Amino acid sequence: GVPARTVERLVLYRRLLNGLTEQGVEFIHSHEIAEKANNSAAQVRRDLMAIGYTGNPARGYAVNDLVRSINGLFEQKRDQKAALVGIGKLGRAILGYFALRQARPRIVAAFDSDPAKGQGEFAGCPCYPVDALTSVIARDGITVGILTVPADFAQPVTDLMLVAGVRGILNFAPTPLKTPAWAVVDNVDIATKLEKVAFFC
Amino acid sequence: GVPARTVERLVLYRRLLNGLTEQGVEFIHSHEIAEKANNSAAQVRRDLMAIGYTGNPARGYAVNDLVRSINGLFEQKRDQKAALVGIGKLGRAILGYFALRQARPRIVAAFDSDPAKGQGEFAGCPCYPVDALTSVIARDGITVGILTVPADFAQPVTDLMLVAGVRGILNFAPTPLKTPAWAVVDNVDIATKLEKVAFFC
Numbered sequence: 001g002v003p004a005r006t007v008e009r010l011v012l013y014r015r016l017l018n019g020l021t022e023q024g025v026e027f028i029h030s031h032e033i034a035e036k037a038n039n040s041a042a043q044v045r046r047d048l049m050a051i052g053y054t055g056n057p058a059r060g061y062a063v064n065d066l067v068r069s070i071n072g073l074f075e076q077k078r079d080q081k082a083a084l085v086g087i088g089k090l091g092r093a094i095l096g097y098f099a100l101r102q103a104r105p106r107i108v109a110a111f112d113s114d115p116a117k118g119q120g121e122f123a124g125c126p127c128y129p130v131d132a133l134t135s136v137i138a139r140d141g142i143t144v145g146i147l148t149v150p151a152d153f154a155q156p157v158t159d160l161m162l163v164a165g166v167r168g169i170l171n172f173a174p175t176p177l178k179t180p181a182w183a184v185v186d187n188v189d190i191a192t193k194l195e196k197v198a199f200f201c
Numbered sequence: 202g203v204p205a206r207t208v209e210r211l212v213l214y215r216r217l218l219n220g221l222t223e224q225g226v227e228f229i230h231s232h233e234i235a236e237k238a239n240n241s242a243a244q245v246r247r248d249l250m251a252i253g254y255t256g257n258p259a260r261g262y263a264v265n266d267l268v269r270s271i272n273g274l275f276e277q278k279r280d281q282k283a284a285l286v287g288i289g290k291l292g293r294a295i296l297g298y299f300a301l302r303q304a305r306p307r308i309v310a311a312f313d314s315d316p317a318k319g320q321g322e323f324a325g326c327p328c329y330p331v332d333a334l335t336s337v338i339a340r341d342g343i344t345v346g347i348l349t350v351p352a353d354f355a356q357p358v359t360d361l362m363l364v365a366g367v368r369g370i371l372n373f374a375p376t377p378l379k380t381p382a383w384a385v386v387d388n389v390d391i392a393t394k395l396e397k398v399a400f401f402c
């Protein structure tokens with residue numbers, strides 16, 4: 001299949017192309033996409049080959065057609081649902097952000113161990129006590145987890161989610177997770193990224 | 202110098218080792234660090250070589266000594282200051298999180314174009330109108346920027362920060378930034394990470 005780094009770049013290209021459609025641009029060359037995406041025309045052409053798309057060298061790529069083609073890659077994943085665990089500072093920022101957008105996957109449930117937070121709804125997303133995690137994930141067919149709990153709880157909550165039916169986790173806790181080989185895990189370590197930027201400047 | 206990926210891993214090792222000190226662990230082998238960090242013993246040994254550190258194969262690494270050695274790498278960057286621009290959902294989550302920790306770099310100023318947000322303080326961090334960005338960055342000697350503004354404002358705010366004296370930026374806006382070669386930029390694209398995890402699971 002398509003490598004992870006290619007998928008990330010295709011998502012970026014699609015976002016840049018959507019911006020162009022709004023400006024009425026109909027055609028674009030690979031070097032123009034590359035300039036906006038801060039990479040090379042050759043990289044853009046290679047990425048589009050990964051989804052079997054080649055342009056007309058004279059005119060370039062038809063923006064609408066290219067967006068449709070990138071969307072095709074995500075077609076079979078259209079209705080995926082996500083759960084967020086840990087309705088704290090970061091969790092609330094993420095729920096507030098994604099509530100405004102028709103982003104995929106849709107965040108359909110949020111959980112917290114604090115009874116005051118694990119009830120009602122936040123930014124339109126139903127909130128549940130963490131004790132209900134297994135049954136809600138199974139009931140709603142949730143396959144993606146967003147982990148915004150403190151580091152000490154990251155592993156036990158992960159174990160719970162994977163048993164309940166989640167297959168992919170985006171982890172914001174600053175601790176590496178132990179997961180089975182079939183699980184898809186990506187980490188966002190904000191503190192480390194910040195320290196790294198500071199180190200090099 | 203030390204490559205960026207190595208710096209990220211050394212920051213992670215230090216965090217894991219600090220956790221061990223709290224548990225009273227005095228020595229650790231490279232394979233034990235690797236197991237916690239989800240990588241290989243060879244990778245750990247290579248990373249520690251980058252800071253000129255070798256252990257005693259029989260006993261392993263002395264945890265306290267190793268932490269001091271990793272800290273030495275960051276020594277000359279001890280007093281760096283950071284500014285956050287865009288005191289919205291994500292900006293407030295970041296200010297709230299770092300206020301509690303003696304994290305480096307210290308976030309010493311926050312800015313917003315909304316007059317209601319660009320005043321007073323949030324989580325102990327002084328807040329200013331974005332018009333004051335250039336003067337505050339120059340006055341306080343701020344070298345790191347955290348960008349949590351909407352995508353449309355990311356580039357103009359970046360230009361402003363770099364002119365004022367910032368040399369490194371952690372960008373949360375979902376848009377690639379154009380910066381001079383000397384600037385250090387890292388991006389955190391939460392929406393793309395989430396879409397990628399969903400794609401593969």
Ligand SMILES: NC(=O)c1ccc[n+]([C@@H]2O[C@H](COP(=O)([O-])OP(=O)(O)OC[C@H]3O[C@@H](n4cnc5c(N)ncnc54)[C@H](O)[C@@H]3O)[C@@H](O)[C@H]2O)c1
Pocket residue numbers: 085086087088089090091111112113114117130147148149150151153157172173174189190191294295296297298
């Ligand atoms: N806020 C940031 O900008 C930021 C920056 C870097 C890293 N992080 C990491 O992101 C995670 C969340 O950070 P935060 O600032 O939102 O913390 P927070 O303390 O504000 O929120 C954590 C939430 O998780 C809930 N929780 C705790 N244990 C739980 C459990 N077992 N099951 C379900 N919910 C549980 C708490 O009740 C709380 O609502 C942490 O791991 C933190 O290290 C956050």
Ligand SMILES: NC(=O)c1ccc[n+]([C@@H]2O[C@H](COP(=O)([O-])OP(=O)(O)OC[C@H]3O[C@@H](n4cnc5c(N)ncnc54)[C@H](O)[C@@H]3O)[C@@H](O)[C@H]2O)c1
Pocket residue numbers: 093094095096097286287288289290291292312313314315318331348349350351352354358373374375390391392
């Ligand atoms: N909240 C999230 O979890 C999340 C997820 C993915 C991406 N992002 C990205 O992070 C950024 C911030 O997102 P958010 O959810 O906090 O948005 P937000 O709208 O809640 O906050 C943005 C803040 O920036 C301020 N602002 C706007 N223009 C400015 C300017 N020129 N100078 C200074 N301040 C300015 C606004 O007044 C507001 O306070 C956006 O680029 C967004 O796409 C956020």
